[in-house]
Amino acid sequence: MSRYLIPLMILGVLAIFFARGLTLNPGYVPSPLIGKEAPSFKLPRLKDPSLTLGSEDMLGKLSLLNVWATWCVGCRQEHQYLNELAQNNVIPIYGLNWKDDRVAAVNWLNTLGDPYVASAFDGDGRVAIDWGVYGAPETFLIGQDGSVIYKHIAPLTNEIWEMEFLPLIQKHCQKFSCSSGDLE
Amino acid sequence: MTYRSNFLIMISCAALMTSIVWAIDAEPELESPTLQARYRLLINEIRCLVCQNQSIADSNAPLASDLRREVREMITGGSTDKEITTFLVARYGDFVLYRPPFNARTWVLWGAPLLFLGVGFLVFVRILRVRGNQPIDEGEGM
Amino acid sequence: MIPELGQLSLVLALCLATVQATLPLLGAAQGRADLMALARPAAAGQFVFVIAAFLILVQAFLVNDFSVLYVATNSNSALPVAYKVAAVWSAHEGSLLLWIAILSGWTFAVAAGSRHLPDVFASRVLGVLGIVSVGVMLFTLLTSNPFARLQPAAFEGNDLNPLLQDPALVMHPPILYAGYVGLAVPFGFAVAALLSAQLSQEWARWTRPWTIGAWIFLTIGIALGSWWAYYELGWGGWWFWDPVENASFMPWLAATALIHSLAVTERRGIFKSWTLLLAITAFSLSLLGTFLVRSGILISVHAFASDPARGLFILVLLSVISGGALILYAIRAHRMNQDGGFQPLSRESFLLLNNILLMLAAGLILIGTLYPLFVDALGMGKLSVGPPYFNLVFLLPTLPLVFLMGVGMHSFWRTMPKSVLVKRLKIPIILALLFGISFPLAVFGRATILTLVGCVAGMWVVAAAMLEPAQRLIKGDGSILKIRRSQWGMMVAHLGVGIFILGVTVTSSYSIETDQARAPGDSWELAGYQFVFRSTRDVIGPNYQAVEGEFEVRKDGRLLTVLTPQKRVYRVQQSPMTEAAIQSGLRQDIFIALGDSLGGGAWSLRVQYKPLIRFIWLGALIMALGGILAASDIRYRRQKQNQSQSSHDIDGSVAEII
Numbered sequence: 001m002s003r004y005l006i007p008l009m010i011l012g013v014l015a016i017f018f019a020r021g022l023t024l025n026p027g028y029v030p031s032p033l034i035g036k037e038a039p040s041f042k043l044p045r046l047k048d049p050s051l052t053l054g055s056e057d058m059l060g061k062l063s064l065l066n067v068w069a070t071w072c073v074g075c076r077q078e079h080q081y082l083n084e085l086a087q088n089n090v091i092p093i094y095g096l097n098w099k100d101d102r103v104a105a106v107n108w109l110n111t112l113g114d115p116y117v118a119s120a121f122d123g124d125g126r127v128a129i130d131w132g133v134y135g136a137p138e139t140f141l142i143g144q145d146g147s148v149i150y151k152h153i154a155p156l157t158n159e160i161w162e163m164e165f166l167p168l169i170q171k172h173c174q175k176f177s178c179s180s181g182d183l184e
Numbered sequence: 185m186t187y188r189s190n191f192l193i194m195i196s197c198a199a200l201m202t203s204i205v206w207a208i209d210a211e212p213e214l215e216s217p218t219l220q221a222r223y224r225l226l227i228n229e230i231r232c233l234v235c236q237n238q239s240i241a242d243s244n245a246p247l248a249s250d251l252r253r254e255v256r257e258m259i260t261g262g263s264t265d266k267e268i269t270t271f272l273v274a275r276y277g278d279f280v281l282y283r284p285p286f287n288a289r290t291w292v293l294w295g296a297p298l299l300f301l302g303v304g305f306l307v308f309v310r311i312l313r314v315r316g317n318q319p320i321d322e323g324e325g326m
Numbered sequence: 327m328i329p330e331l332g333q334l335s336l337v338l339a340l341c342l343a344t345v346q347a348t349l350p351l352l353g354a355a356q357g358r359a360d361l362m363a364l365a366r367p368a369a370a371g372q373f374v375f376v377i378a379a380f381l382i383l384v385q386a387f388l389v390n391d392f393s394v395l396y397v398a399t400n401s402n403s404a405l406p407v408a409y410k411v412a413a414v415w416s417a418h419e420g421s422l423l424l425w426i427a428i429l430s431g432w433t434f435a436v437a438a439g440s441r442h443l444p445d446v447f448a449s450r451v452l453g454v455l456g457i458v459s460v461g462v463m464l465f466t467l468l469t470s471n472p473f474a475r476l477q478p479a480a481f482e483g484n485d486l487n488p489l490l491q492d493p494a495l496v497m498h499p500p501i502l503y504a505g506y507v508g509l510a511v512p513f514g515f516a517v518a519a520l521l522s523a524q525l526s527q528e529w530a531r532w533t534r535p536w537t538i539g540a541w542i543f544l545t546i547g548i549a550l551g552s553w554w555a556y557y558e559l560g561w562g563g564w565w566f567w568d569p570v571e572n573a574s575f576m577p578w579l580a581a582t583a584l585i586h587s588l589a590v591t592e593r594r595g596i597f598k599s600w601t602l603l604l605a606i607t608a609f610s611l612s613l614l615g616t617f618l619v620r621s622g623i624l625i626s627v628h629a630f631a632s633d634p635a636r637g638l639f640i641l642v643l644l645s646v647i648s649g650g651a652l653i654l655y656a657i658r659a660h661r662m663n664q665d666g667g668f669q670p671l672s673r674e675s676f677l678l679l680n681n682i683l684l685m686l687a688a689g690l691i692l693i694g695t696l697y698p699l700f701v702d703a704l705g706m707g708k709l710s711v712g713p714p715y716f717n718l719v720f721l722l723p724t725l726p727l728v729f730l731m732g733v734g735m736h737s738f739w740r741t742m743p744k745s746v747l748v749k750r751l752k753i754p755i756i757l758a759l760l761f762g763i764s765f766p767l768a769v770f771g772r773a774t775i776l777t778l779v780g781c782v783a784g785m786w787v788v789a790a791a792m793l794e795p796a797q798r799l800i801k802g803d804g805s806i807l808k809i810r811r812s813q814w815g816m817m818v819a820h821l822g823v824g825i826f827i828l829g830v831t832v833t834s835s836y837s838i839e840t841d842q843a844r845a846p847g848d849s850w851e852l853a854g855y856q857f858v859f860r861s862t863r864d865v866i867g868p869n870y871q872a873v874e875g876e877f878e879v880r881k882d883g884r885l886l887t888v889l890t891p892q893k894r895v896y897r898v899q900q901s902p903m904t905e906a907a908i909q910s911g912l913r914q915d916i917f918i919a920l921g922d923s924l925g926g927g928a929w930s931l932r933v934q935y936k937p938l939i940r941f942i943w944l945g946a947l948i949m950a951l952g953g954i955l956a957a958s959d960i961r962y963r964r965q966k967q968n969q970s971q972s973s974h975d976i977d978g979s980v981a982e983i984i
Contacts, residue, residue, distance in 0.1 A: 004659050007603060008652040011610070015645050016855070017696070018225040020703040021623035022634040027236055029708060032277045099246060134233035134247055159312040212839065224839075231710050237568065239625035239712075242561045282712025284697070289706050293697050293715070297722045300689055304682045304723075311678060315596075318667030320740050 008026060014033040031132050031151040038065075038140070038148050039130040043120035046097050046105055047073030053094065058142055062178050063092045064171065066116070066139040066156075069100040070108045072136040078155035079112050083160070086115035091169075098128050098136055142164055144176040211252075214260065223259050226258060227252055229282045239282065329394050332382030333473040336423075339353030339430070340463040341373035342368045344435075347456030354521070355565060358653045362449040368428075369437040369452050372459065376430040380423055383472055384414050396420055396472045402898050403478070404869040412496040413486045418620060418630035419472035420605035421499060426462055429499070433459065435695050436511055436536070443532060450518035451511075458510050461643045469636050485898035488870070493553035498547060502574060502946035506546025506616075509577055509609040509925055511536040513651070516605035522653040525662050527574035530601065531962070537588060537605075538957040541581045542950045549946035557908055562917060562934045564942060567716040570628035572695045573615030579688040580608035583681040590677050596666035597674075599659040600681065610648035610768070611688070617644055623699055669741040676734030685729040690719050728783045728827060731788030731820060754793055758786035770836050770937075771932060780831030787824030791817045814954025822948030829941025838935040841921070845928035853935035855916060856880040859889075872893040872905075874948060875920050875929060879909055886916075893920040906932075915939050 033039065036076060042054030048165050058065070066082065068075040086093055095116035097105050102121060111120070132138065132151075141150040150168050170177070202252065214220040224241070232243035240248040240255075251272070258268045272280050284290045346368035353361025383396075387410045392398040400413045400420070415424040433455045441446040466472070514764050516535040519525040551571070556564045565571065584604040590597045621637025647654035668674040695712045701709055736750050762782030766773040773781075794817065798806035838853050849858040858878040865872040872894040879886045889907035896903065904918035914937040 003735075004599070004656045008649065008656050011645070011648055011652055014696075015641065016702050017700060018623065018641050021699045022621060022637045024623070024699075024702050026623060026698065026702065026708075029233055029277060029279050032274060035721070037456070096711050099250075099683075125247070126254075129250060129275060131253060132277075134276070136660075211841075212843070229712070229713065229714055232720075236625050274667040277707065278709040280710070282710050283714035284709050284711050289701055290697075293693065295709065296693050297690055297719050300686045301722065304686050307683055308679055311903065312675060314668050315666070315668050315674070316670065318665045 012128055028153070029132075031131055031148070033140075033148045034151065035114040036148060038142050041120070041125075041130060043096075043122055043127055046095070046102065046119035046121045047109075049121070051118075053118045055146070057118075058092075058094060059146050060144065061092060062172065063094060063117075063142050065094050065096055065131075065142060067098050067131070067133050067136050067138040067140075068119075069095045069098045069136055070104045071100070072098075074155040075137040076112075076135055078127050078157070079115070081156055081158060081161075082115040083113045084158075092117045096128065096131070096133075097121050098133065099123065099125045111169060141168060143172050144178060185265070211256065219259050222265065223256060226255055226259070226265060230255070230269075230272060230283050231280050233276060233280065327380055329386055329391065329473040329475065332379045332386075333467075334469065335379040335382065336426075336463065336467060336473075336561055337376045339372045339379065339426075340460065342372040342375065342465065343456050343463060345458040347457075347460045348451055350456075350502070351453035351521075354446045354449045354453070357446075359445065362445050365449045365456075366437045368456070369433045372456075373430040376427050379617065380414075380427045381416060383420060383423060384411055386473075387414055390483070392483050393475055393477075393708045394472075394480065395476040398480040398483045399474050401483040402869070404898070405483075405486055405491070406868055408493075409486055409491050409967075410498055416486055416490050417493065418632075418636075419466070419470045419474075421503075421630070422462065422466045422638045423472050423565075424499065425503055425507060426459065426466060428503045429455070429459055429510060432504075432508050432511055432540075443955040447518050447522060450521050451632070453512040454514040454517045455510060458513075458647060460644070461647060461742075465636075465639050466641060469534050473748065479780060482898075485869075485896065488894070488901055488903045489558065490901065491869075491896075492554065492558055493557070494550060498550040498554055501543050501550060502547030505540050505547045505581075506574070506577060506612040508536070508540025508543055509581060509612050511540060511858070512605040513609035516602045517651050518854045519652060520602060520651070520658045523658050523661055524526040524811040525591075525598045525602070527592055527595045528562070530588045533605070533964040534585065534592060535591070535957045537581060537584055537742055538953050541578070542953040542957070543583060544574070544578050545684060545946055545950045545953065548578060550942045550951075553943050556939070557906055561932075562837065562936060564796075564833075564939065566627075567627045567629065567691075567694075567713050569624040569695050570615070572716075573611070573618050573689050576691055577608050577611040577615065579684050579691075580604055583684040583688075584608055586680055586684075588679050590674055594666045594668075594674065595664050597678070598662035598664060599655075601919050602655060602659055602662065604681070604685075606648065607650045607685075610644070613640075613644045613648060617641060618695075624695070635642055668739070671737070671742045671744060671747070673734060673737040673739045673742070674873075676730060676737055679730060680727060680734060683730075684722040686723040687720060690723070691716065694719065697726075709888065725779070725783065726881045728787060730821075731823065732786050735790055735816070736793070750793075751790070754786060754789035757789045758782050761785045766832070766835070774835065777831060777835040780821045780827060784824050784826075784828035784831060787827060788821055789824075790868065791820035791824060810959060812956045812959035812961070815952045815954070817952070818955055819949045819952025822945045822950070822952055825941050825948060826945025829938045829943075829945055832938035833936050833942065836937050837939075839932065840934075841930060841932050843924055843928055843930050845926065852933055854881065855886070855935070857918075857933065859929075859931075862929070865892065867894065870896045870903075873924050875918075877907070879916055888912070889916070889918050891918050893923075910940060912940055912944075913937065920960065 004077070025143045038055050038058070040053050040055040042056070045053050082093060085091060093115050095118070097119045099122065102123075105119075105121075109116075135153055137153075137155055139152045139156050140148055142151075143149045149172055150165065152164060169178075186209055227241040228239045230240045232238050232240045232248045232251075234245035234247050235243045238248075240251045253272075255268055259272065263271075269281055273285075278285055278289075283296055284293055286294055329957055342729040350365035350368075353359070353364070357825050357888070373827050386394045386397050386402050388407070390397070390401065390403045392401075396417070396419050399907035400409055400416050405413065413420075415421040417607045433452065436455065440451065443451075512533050512834060512917060515529070515536070519529055551574070552564045555566070556562065584601065587597050587604050591601045603776055617640045618624055619626070619628055620632055620640060622629060622632030622634065625636065669984065694715050697711050701707065731745065732754060733751065736747065757778075759782060762785040765785075766777055795806055795809060798809070840852060842850070844850070844859045846859050846861050849856060851857070856879075860876040860878060862873055862875045862899075865874045872892040874890050874892045877889045877891075879889060887909045889909055892905040894905060895901070904919050904921070906917055909916040914935060917934035917936060919932045919933060923929055
């Protein structure tokens with residue numbers, strides 16, 4: 001009698017997994033960089049190619065690296081919020097301009113506002129690959145120690161900032177005393 | 185990760201999907217046929233992260249074309265297949281490979297074939313034993 | 327106004343289905359003939375209203391009624407008529423209505439074709455089918471109404487996805503669904519048997535033709551899907567182990583195992599609980615497929631736009647229907663056990679092993695398909711399981727299976743003397759080894775071990791399948807005419823498998839695929855063929871504009887054909903799409919597709935050589951033909967037979983097949 005229950009039990013186990021699966025997002029690819037040292041890079045700046053922007057420039061402070069492009073619809077959506085963050089001096093934001101047209105990108109920033117301390121121009125996408133970028137906009141939270149604390153894929157909003165980024169920032173700043181007013 | 189961002193990615197992918205349905209490498213083939221063969225095999229086993237239903241060999245997404253370029257450069261630069269896949273996994277995770285790795289997470293997956301065959305064999309043998317002991321002429325009719 | 331009638335029609339169908347799902351079952355339990363008599367009329371009524379609803383939706387497409395949201399999303403006035411009809415099932419809501427329509431069709435067929443069955447049993451079968459109908463109808467009406475309105479109505483529709491504007495869309499889903507959904511019939515028979523707590527050999531004889539019928543549709547449906555993907559998606563692949571492809575293949579494996587298990591139950595009265603379990607499993611896998619496509623829990627190229635709420639509904643449906651059946655199975659199946667001995671070397675033994683291996687294959691595919699979900703659900707991150715895993719793992723149960731197939735066909739029931747078997751199979755073995763090894767080497771000049779194994783396996787199955795007719799033909803005494811249709815069916819179906827294996831082996835081993843950049847005037851060589859890129863020109867189609875390339879294909883200097891692949895831009899969605907040009911023949915396909923314009927008249931091209939690829943789908947069609955022969959055997963058309971007919975038809979020859 002008992003072995004006839006096996007098929008039912010298998011169905012039961014599967015059903016539990018399926019129910020759980022309905023709450024998951026199968027297409028979301030988490031970053032293997034979390035907790036590791038941020039990938040090093042050095043690229044010419046978007047606005048002034050004679051200068052460079054690299055991972056070294058981001059050391060020693062909590063910062064965001066935002067991957068953006070003029071062809072990216074979501075980047076347009078989050079731009080207003082990034083401007084706000086920058087205006088309120090919440091956290092320094094560095095930009096990674098991903099596979100974009102330089103002229104169009106500069107115009108974009110001039111028109112819509114430039115929240116970035118500086119943007120690096122990644123014309124051929126190699127640096128983006130090093131950072132595991134696959135769907136702009138992406139925003140990386142980089143710690144005092146140069147490690148990648150968190151990665152968010154999709155436009156950044158205030159809700160996400162408060163619910164996902166702030167708790168991690170607080171936890172990080174308990175370990176490393178953070179400079180500047182980050183904790184809003 | 186919201187549904188909205190997933191939605192945006194899917195929309196752009198759907199747009200790409202209804203466009204040139206698959207990508208054709210406009211690059212010339214590699215000089216060495218062995219390397220070219222390795223290249224083709226590799227790019228068919230790497231998953232496109234944008235159009236996740238396709239390998240980077242078939243996907244039209246710009247990222248796929250960038251990744252193909254990386255693979256090509258690494259192959260001509262002398263990297264082994266293992267080095268290339270390790271490179272990609274370090275950046276995108278195991279998700280990027282269509283061939284699941286052998287590790288603690290996948291022992292059930294890779295062990296399943298042998299396990300199933302073993303169980304199947306035991307079941308078969310048991311039934312043979314039971315039926316072998318039953319009278320052969322029994323059974324309704326016939 | 328009319329779409330609302332469609333919705334009303336569906337609601338009426340639901341009411342009738344509810345009657346069909348409850349009262350006859352009650353009547354069967356209590357022995358009340360008046361309640362049981364409601365089953366057939368309810369089934370017929372349900373069928374009428376469902377078809378009416380379906381036709382109303384078709385009409386909405388044909389008259390371009392863009393006030394219906396579903397029509398506006400999936401159609402366009404410039405869409406050719408055939409595709410307007412096919413667009414009905416191109417997306418989630420409409421394809422559900424197709425599902426329901428096909429289920430009501432099968433239900434009606436069972437109602438009409440079950441007059442020779444005892445009333446209690448027939449009522450139970452129809453009752454179970456009614457329960458399934460009610461579930462899916464509720465799902466459709468509550469969450470996925472195809473008749474929902476768009477306010478204000480759109481001026482024009484969004485157009486059907488160009489990828490779907492293809493003859494295959496007209497055929498593939500209906501035929502595939504006929505298979506998927508048709509498995510509800512043996513499911514119904516199985517549950518009815520469990521409810522009656524009895525299962526006779528007669529039951530197996532009733533169930534088998536319905537099962538084969540569904541199996542035939544499923545075989546053709548899957549083959550169509552594969553063929554479509556091949557020429558439409560253009561990468562020359564014909565099977566990608568996509569979760570939804572797997573979701574159609576697993577029921578096929580289970581249905582195949584079920585047919586073989588029914589053979590044993592019909593003949594010897596044993597394996598009853600296996601047969602019941604397989605019948606329940608086959609339809610459960612169909613429902614699982616429906617769940618996977620529409621819930622969004624797996625990434626798939628076939629996935630309809632999904633949301634978790636709908637997914638939850640289907641999950642509940644799946645749990646109730648399959649879970650209910652399996653509970654019944656757990657309680658009652660042990661009563662079905664029947665004594666009946668057989669030796670390790672016997673037809674029963676081979677069929678048992680066959681089924682174990684088929685279900686192992688299905689189980690492995692299930693694990694591979696669901697593993698990313700398991701890992702993610704347990705919080706262990708993400709991974710992908712793709713063709714490298716499936717191609718490898720699938721061989722493990724199927725290689726032995728293929729070799730055993732040839733042996734099992736020629737075994738006696740109960741016990742098979744080894745010497746007789748060996749004597750019988752000597753010729754197929756020799757032929758298989760001879761041709762299996764020499765053919766690839768002679769034609770292609772090289773072969774790996776796996777290729778040789780595959781060719782030998784394919785030849786072996788072909789030779790073993792056709793041994794009996796070949797021998798009788800040679801004897802020339804007319805004994806070939808005495809082979810019964812069901813025996814022909816079995817041999818032809820297995821012949822189809824052999825041809826399929828040959829196709830897969832050769833195409834996997836010897837295909838050549840290249841991407842190249844070429845300009846008009848260029849010529850090159852591939853696989854012994856010479857190609858010349860003549861020119862390009864502009865073409866205007868009914869709802870698209872295209873650039874067409876002209877390519878000469880020559881062999882040994884002689885012109886074989888001119889291929890004209892197109893790069894189209896569909897006007898409404900402004901989406902570019904490529905139509906490959908294929909020179910197809912039984913021996914090989916030559917395949918050219920345009921990629922991107924590279925400037926200066928040059929284009930990137932994909933050129934492919936695919937030897938014996940047609941054998942893949944030809945094999946499947948021959949399998950289906952075998953099914954048709956088997957299902958139409960005269961003994962299934964007798965009315966109210968008490969004894970199995972085949973016992974009196976034994977002509978004393980070897981291999982009493984059924």
